[in-house]
Amino acid sequence: MQTYTVIKDYQSCYPDPIVLKKGEEIFYGKEDTQYPNWIFCKSIISKKEGWVPKQILSSPDVSSKAIVLQDYSAHELTVNKGELLVGLKHLNGWTYCKTKTEEHGWIPTEHLFLISK
Template identity: 70%
Template sequence: MQKYTVIKDHTSNYPDPIILKKDQEVLYGKEDTQFPNWIFCKSISTSKEGWVPKQVLSNPNSDGIAIISKDYSAHELTIKKGETVLGLKHLNDWTYCKTNTDELGWIPTSCLSSS
């Protein structure tokens, strides 16, 4: 874990994020052009949509359905410049962080600076 200072505000674009459990099925969509290796998926069971890292998806079958390999939440944090967060993991130019109020979520790594 590493402590970071927020150097640029970030507002969550998805207030109702896709949350997936291991072995859940999703429709495998298009890859993000700004952040490679993020795939826009739709949950078969809940119909929620959101960005999922390619690393937790199986290759899609002929119907475009992929399986989730581990639990995943697409929750993004809304943060302000000057805040400090704890970085828990990095993936595809995003960092999964914990705030001072114990909220967990993703922040673009470009918004962070090592403290």
């Protein structure tokens, strides 16, 4: 695990994020141009939409449906400059972190500065 300090405030863009279970079917949408390998998806079950890493999706079929290969939550953290976070995973320009209050979520890696490994 790595410890980071937040160097730039970040406000979550999705207060009601898409949450997916392994084996769930989704509609596979467009790829993000700012952060490649993030696909905008829509859950067939919940109808929620959000960004999902391409690495955890099967290839889409002819009807643009794909299968989720592992559990996933698109929850983003709202953080302020100076906060300390523990980095748990890096993926496609984002880091999945844990706060001191045990909240887990994503934040763009460019908002973080590595303090210790």
